[in-house]
Amino acid sequence: MTGITTTDLVKRFDDVTAVDGVDLNVREGEFLVLVGPSGCGKSTTLRLLAGLESPTEGAVAIADEDVTTTSPGERDVAMVFQSYALYPHMTARENMTFGLTTATQFTDDEVNDRVAEAAEILDIEDLLDRTPSALSGGEQQRVAIGRALVRDPEVFLMDEPLSNLDAKLRVQMRAELAELHAQLQTTTLYVTHDQVEAMTLGDRVAVMNDGEIQQVAPPQLLYDAPATRFVAEFIGSPGMNTVEGTIKRRGDAVHVTWEQNTVPLPRPVPEAVTSRAGESVVLGVRPEDLSQEKRGPLNMEVTVTEPLGDSLLTRGVVGATEMEVSLPPRSAVNVGDVLSLTADPQRLHLFDVETGAAFYHSADDVASEATDQTARDAPRSRT
Ligand SMILES: Nc1ncnc2c1ncn2[C@@H]1O[C@H](COP(=O)(O)OP(=O)(O)OP(=O)(O)O)[C@@H](O)[C@H]1O
Ligand SMILES: [Mg+2]
Structure with missing residues (x-):
């Protein structure tokens, strides 16, 4: 060795x-x-x-x-x-x-x-x-x-x-x-x-x-x-958006809410999340997992647009929270516009407010992959 x-x-x-x-x-x-x-x-x-x-x-x-x-x-x-x-x-x-x-x-x-x-x-x-x-x-x-x-x-x-x-x-x-x-x-x-x-x-x-x-x-x-909020925010260009909210449960529907905004979690919601109903939580969603939709649940006021050629990186505020969204190139978006956004339900992440540790990734395949990681991630051959 x-x-x-x-x-x-x-x-x-x-x-x-x-x-x-x-x-x-x-x-x-x-x-x-x-x-x-x-x-x-x-x-x-x-x-x-x-x-x-x-x-x-x-x-x-x-x-x-x-x-x-x-x-x-x-x-x-x-x-x-x-x-x-x-x-x-x-x-x-x-x-x-x-x-x-x-x-x-x-x-x-x-x-x-x-x-x-x-x-x-x-x-x-x-x-x-x-x-x-x-x-x-x-x-x-x-x-x-x-x-x-x-x-x-x-x-x-x-x-x-x-x-x-x-x-x-x-x-x-x-x-x-x-x-x-x-x-x-x-x-x-x-x-x-x-x-x-x-x-x-x-x-x-x-x-x-x-x-x-x-x-x-x-x-x-x-x-x-x-695995942590830090890794989420550090990896990615730009990194993941994170916002502090509250887990709300009504029947078997579970949402994360903050200010006037509500992001529903896809069903079935695991016990690790439902057991925290009513608690504060950090929701994470990547800029590339947000998209414009007619009546999306998030309203973002645009503060900066950065055309990167292959995408239009758009910065703004959702309520009091700064967020970034990666839109298709040549999207007709101007500073001051209010965009209606939705988050891909299969690309949501939840982190503990105190420790920053991730306890939920909504993508089905990812949660199990993360658990299997130690068994599976032998060095890749790159030939
Ligand atoms: N010889 C030294 N004496 C005192 N403090 C030191 C010494 N070497 C490093 N440090 C401190 O230890 C910490 C880590 O330094 P290090 O050089 O390992 O960081 P780094 O991750 O390589 O940063 P960078 O990306 O800027 O190169 C810093 O706070 C630095 O000021
Ligand atoms: Mg160094």
Whole structure:
């Protein structure tokens, strides 16, 4: 097993708890993405795995071996940093091979073979004799990945390696990283704050907030059945709308109401919901699961329209609550209009007001899928 396991990992810096009890399991050959907002503890987690920080509490195992107190050089990991961290006075080749002959058993011939192989994979054969100042950002980034590749480690750790690239190059490199992983199948933990990058690259995605992992799941499941209100609001572009309301029950009809608005839940409504009748609850519905309907139950006054080309993202207020709705492109909608909206009954979510934990997803298939997740979500093969 060349996976990574952390057990109750904690890292405190004076009064800041950067990592707060993280149990993470990256499976052998898996591409796991750790995503979360700025300052939530992603880089610290990665640095703990690389051995660049030592944990306040807890343990790290790589390939079933406890490496909690092992020095970085003795862990079989290669890290790619956001800043690339290339030596400016060395050529691309020297950057890639620096320390390789002294730290490992490789002969010069073996090192040359490895560089040639990595350079071919990354398409940088013609750039090997240039120094970083003569390389574009994207090329420097490939060299930084090349440096990780030639080490042929058990594990890749990548900290926002694409964040310095422009949008187009980022999308291109994203596809190349996915291809690279399909080819090498090296266990990878990849950090980003970009949820689109997380969703497109990850076999599974771990969502982190305030030093804690909120959910680990395959991308589609994370979107369909977020385990917490935080995950619901973080995943999606834009994230899920959430509003505090009350569960109202009349016979076997159940609604969530707030102000003048009422959203009916599809029948049959499970016991987990009916037992909370009369209680406060957080209702969640994604912008793309709202649509215009003649006499829809929600009236939204439009405050902003953003044509995205393939959709018209429309922001507004429903009562006192800000919401976003994704409408078909070229919808005739103007600021100040009052839209009549309805929510797809099969795409509703309920969260506990206090804890933020999800206790209901209306889609039939999703609820059971969320329960089966642990049994089912072995790493996908992406060939
Ligand atoms: N060496 C340090 N000393 C003190 N506090 C630190 C140190 N390193 C990180 N922190 C704090 O720990 C928290 C987590 O930092 P970390 O760098 O892990 O966040 P991050 O999720 O990688 O954020 P970003 O997306 O901005 O890179 C932050 O509050 C940060 O200020
Ligand atoms: Mg960081």
